[in-house]
Amino acid sequence: MSTSTLTKEEAILRGALQEFLEHGYAGTSMDKVASSAGVSKATVYSHFQDKEHLFIALIDQFTEQRMAVFLGLSQDSISENQFQEANSTHELKTGLKQIALSMIHEVSEDEFILPFMRLLVAESGRFPNLGKTFLTHMELRGLNVISEYLSSYPHLKLKDPEAVARIFVGSLVHYMIVQEMLHGKEVIPMEPERLVDSLVDLVVTQAENKK
Amino acid sequence: MSTSTLTKEEAILRGALQEFLEHGYAGTSMDKVASSAGVSKATVYSHFQDKEHLFIALIDQFTEQRMAVFLGLSQDSISENQFQEANSTHELKTGLKQIALSMIHEVSEDEFILPFMRLLVAESGRFPNLGKTFLTHMELRGLNVISEYLSSYPHLKLKDPEAVARIFVGSLVHYMIVQEMLHGKEVIPMEPERLVDSLVDLVVTQAENKK
DNA sequence: GTCTATAAAGAGATAGAC
DNA sequence: GTCTATCTCTTTATAGAC
Structure with a gap:
């Protein structure tokens, strides 16, 4: 185009x-x-009509666009992982690690996501619907994907998969906020693999021990 | 005063x-x-001198003030937990839960923290030193407190306490960003205890199983 | 140092021609 | 619908009196 x-x-x-x-x-x-x-x-x-309406229309359009892209991606992630349904903990680990790393990768690839999140945080005080729309259309869907993925593995008897999904996504989002948005790369560096390995370990280790 | x-x-x-x-x-x-x-x-x-210098002076002063408060608080948290040094996993759980809940509590009590973080995220693109100063003076100290606390418990043989500290802090910060800053309370509610219980479980459970 | 008054530029929004 | 020109108000920043 x-x-x-x-x-x-x-x-x-x-x-x-x-x-x-x-x-x-x-x-x-x-x-x-x-x-x-x-x-x-x-x-x-x-x-x-005016600046405010332009702004809101813009955010809505952008959210909708990204949601479509995101839905496509998460469909892919799920189906990629679903043919590995032998559900060993090793495969679960691999799957979770792949999801986490691709989330991080996706954000660093896309030049718009970080400034968009910056804007979202900055303006959701004055425009509360910005935050709410983003959360219901993007965050909630992401959480559900992770939550269902976690629930689909029988070895992993989590008490509260929804809460664990928040921890999983939250750790990654916070990592990116610190490293990318607040320039943490330069002052408190940490390789993505270190974070992701520990994160996957925390989520999966108990399943290994219960085996 | x-x-x-x-x-x-x-x-x-x-x-x-x-x-x-x-x-x-x-x-x-x-x-x-x-x-x-x-x-x-x-x-x-x-x-x-001008608006920009005023802004930077303000952020520096505020960061310094908060750092002092925060250092006092984390001293308290550590000493509160240090006399429980019998290091059972039950006490570790209690200590971590207390730290997490007091972090959340502190943020909801203080009327300045959320707007300050909003401003920090909003402006650290145009003022990169804002983010860097915050991270080295506040975030890094917080991470070290958690990291050392985790390392101090012998039962909890974490491969990478620093990474786990990031997950711990990150989950909580992200939770507050979503619930408070983006108005998630109203669209994807979740009680603090649910998140904190799962978080503490993830960190500690493997120690229980190795007992 | 502190004030009032003002300069000079930039902002949101519109009128009127095409 | 689209443009140029303009109105009006607000902005940053300073001059000059006290």
Whole structure:
């Protein structure tokens, strides 16, 4: 899909994405959005009531897009792991490790995710629905994927798979917030494998011992 | 310490704290800082070069203050738990649970921590030193406290206590980000005890099984 | 140091021509 | 729908009096 086929509205949303992700809500001017989109400011206002509506429309669109991508990915992850259904703890470990590393990989590959999360955290105080929408559409789905994956292994009799899913996802998200968003790589470095190995160990070890 | 004994500079920093925490960096005007501090704008500029320097000075001061409080707290936590040095896994569980719950409690008690973390995440892209300072002065210390606490229990032969400390702290921080900052309480609720119990179980269970 | 007043630039939003 | 030009208010920052 080339730039020349963009409608004005798509161009505006694309320009808005770039500006809002880079400068935040208050730090973004409608002038910059317009010039980044290659249209006039009046055109922006002919498509979107005001700055706030543009912002919300942008976040909604972005969340929806990412959700589609994410759903595709998690489908893949599940089916990749489902043909290994011999359910040894070794395979569970491999599966969990793969899921964790691919989560980390996906975030470092995608140039938009980190600034988007930054914006989400920054503005969910003033725009509470931003956080809620993200959580119900993205986070909850991610938690369910992990939770069901954990529950599907009979050896792993977890008391509370939903809570463990939060721990699993939370450890990884926090790791990325610290390492990437707060520049922890430079001041408190830790290789992804170290975190992931310990995480998978904590979740799976008890199953090994009960064997 | 009453308001009347504040120097102008202290008053400015206090006003700046309120405004920046509530409206973010770009969303805060020097006019509002001045009026919130009860001084004129020119006075603000006589103490601080410009908005950026004021902001950085504020964050540094706040980080230093909190660090002092935090160091006091973690001293307490450690000594509270050190007289229980009979090191049964039951006591380890109790100690970890207490640490986790007091972390969560502390955050919900303190009206400044959440907005501060929001601001930190929001602005550490444009001000990388914000994140780095926070991590070296606060996060790293917190991780070390947990890490040393974990290492101090002989039954718990963790391969990598530092990584486990990240998982421990990360799960809790992520939980608070989701529940409090992104308003997860209202859309994907989960009681603190559920998370903490599972977390402590994951960390300690393997020690129980090796007993 | 501290104030009032103001300069100079940038912001959100709209009018009016095409 | 789309543009240029503009209105109006707010912003950062400073000049000058006390």
